[in-house]
Amino acid sequence: MSYEIDELPLLDDEEIELDRAALVLSALDHDGIDLDPYNGLLDEIADRLEEVATGLDTLEQRGAALKQVLGDEYGFIGDSMAYGAPVNADLIRVLERRQGLPVSLSILYVSAARRMGWGAWALNMPGHVLVRLGSKRFLVLDPFHGGKAMSRNELEALVRTFVGPEAEVLPEYLAPVPNRAVLVRLLTNQASRATQVGDSDRALTIHERMAQIAPEFPDVWWALAQQQAQLGDTEAARASLSAMLEVTRDEERREAAIALMDRLAAG
Numbered sequence: 001m002s003y004e005i006d007e008l009p010l011l012d013d014e015e016i017e018l019d020r021a022a023l024v025l026s027a028l029d030h031d032g033i034d035l036d037p038y039n040g041l042l043d044e045i046a047d048r049l050e051e052v053a054t055g056l057d058t059l060e061q062r063g064a065a066l067k068q069v070l071g072d073e074y075g076f077i078g079d080s081m082a083y084g085a086p087v088n089a090d091l092i093r094v095l096e097r098r099q100g101l102p103v104s105l106s107i108l109y110v111s112a113a114r115r116m117g118w119g120a121w122a123l124n125m126p127g128h129v130l131v132r133l134g135s136k137r138f139l140v141l142d143p144f145h146g147g148k149a150m151s152r153n154e155l156e157a158l159v160r161t162f163v164g165p166e167a168e169v170l171p172e173y174l175a176p177v178p179n180r181a182v183l184v185r186l187l188t189n190q191a192s193r194a195t196q197v198g199d200s201d202r203a204l205t206i207h208e209r210m211a212q213i214a215p216e217f218p219d220v221w222w223a224l225a226q227q228q229a230q231l232g233d234t235e236a237a238r239a240s241l242s243a244m245l246e247v248t249r250d251e252e253r254r255e256a257a258i259a260l261m262d263r264l265a266a267g
Contacts, residue, residue, distance in 0.1 A: 008183075008213040016179040018122075019111035022091040022104070022186060025209065030092055038095050045074060045108070046115040053116055059139040060149070062118055066109055066133070067147030074098065076105055078144030084196070089189040102129040103185050105143035110182075121176030122185075125155070127162035129185065132176060140174070180214050187213075191223075203227055211240070218248035225260065234264045 003024045008016070019042050027033055053065035070076045079088050079099035087093035091107070094100035106122045109131045113120035123130045123140065130150065131141040140150040150158075152169070159167045177185070187210045194202035207224040214220050221244035228237035241257045241264075248254060 005209075005212065009215055013178045013180050016183070017111060017114075018107045018179055018182060019091065021179075021183055021213075022107050025183065025187065025213070026090050026092040028209065029090065033092065038092060041095055042108075042111070045069060045112055048073065049112050049116060059134045059137065062113070062116075063133055063139045063141055063147070063149050066113060066141060067149075070109055070112060070143070071146035071148075076100070076108060076143065077146050078102065078105065084193055086190065086193050089186055089193070091186075101189055102142075102144045103182065103189060106131050107182060107186070109141060109143045109147065122182045123174060124177050124181075124185070125173050126159055126167075128158060129182075132174065138174075180217075184210050184214050184217060184220060200227070200231055204231060211243070215243070216247050218244050218250070218253050221247070222253070222257065225257075229260070229264060238264055 003017075003021055005024055005028065008021055008024070020039065023035055023038055023042075027035055049065060049069045052069055053062060056062050056065055075098045076094075077099055078101070079085065079097075082088070083101070087097060088099065088101040089104055091100075091104055094104045094108075103122070106129045110120045110122055113131075113133060118133060119135045121132045123132050128142075128144065131143060133139045133141060140155060142148045142150055155169050155173075159169050159173065187206050191203045191206040191210075194200075194206060204224075204227050207220070207227045210217075210220045211224050221240045225237045225240035225244065228234075228240060238261055241261045244257050245254060248257075
């Protein structure tokens with residue numbers, strides 16, 4: 001399946017094929033690019049995984065198959081040398097370079113597993129996106145480190161690195177992340193990189209994309225409104241805040257949106 005950008009907000013979350021959708025978002029930064037070779041590579045990976053993994057029943061066997069195909073054979077690995085480079089959140093470049101961020105690599109693992117009919121989801125662990133394979137009983141893989149299976153002790157060490165020395169692996173860290181939220185996480189990385197280098201126009205463009213594909217996410221509208229306000233586009237910021245009010249009943253969020261609208265109106 002391939003998408004047009006306008007289709008993404010119309011799809012139910014479970015209908016989204018993460019890697020195909022991420023390719024469509026990536027193509028927005030590569031004018032006129034032909035996505036067929038990249039979709040072909042995704043098909044090739046799926047075919048190879050089917051060769052390796054057909055008939056494998058245990059989570060450990062399936063995790064090992066994913067590691068073998070994506071990590072060992074195709075060489076996908078985290079870019080630890082230039083972690084914050086924009087190419088690592090650009091799926092076209094990730095497929096070309098075989099390097100990426102945890103979220104972009106997780107998209108590849110989750111999508112390949114799902115084409116085998118396996119339950120697979122991204123996990124929003126503190127500081128690091130991982131992959132959950134399996135439902136009631138599950139295995140956690142780290143695509144950034146070549147698909148390594150994570151032990152409970154390793155998960156705890158990861159959480160404590162980012163949260164604090166007494167932190168525990170909370171249930172929400174191991175809860176599946178919806179597809180659309182994964183795409184927003186990917187775009188958030190792009191927006192953050194743009195902000196860090198002072199490219200406010202680029203950051204605005206990425207925030208607009210987030211609002212386009214996830215219009216039901218209040219935080220997306222909030223971030224877009226703040227970006228628009230910083231650039232002096234008061235009318236657009238107020239429109240984004242109005243959209244936010246349409247999709248949230250959370251009182252704190254609503255109060256923040258209304259307060260910002262009042263400040264913008266006051267000039």
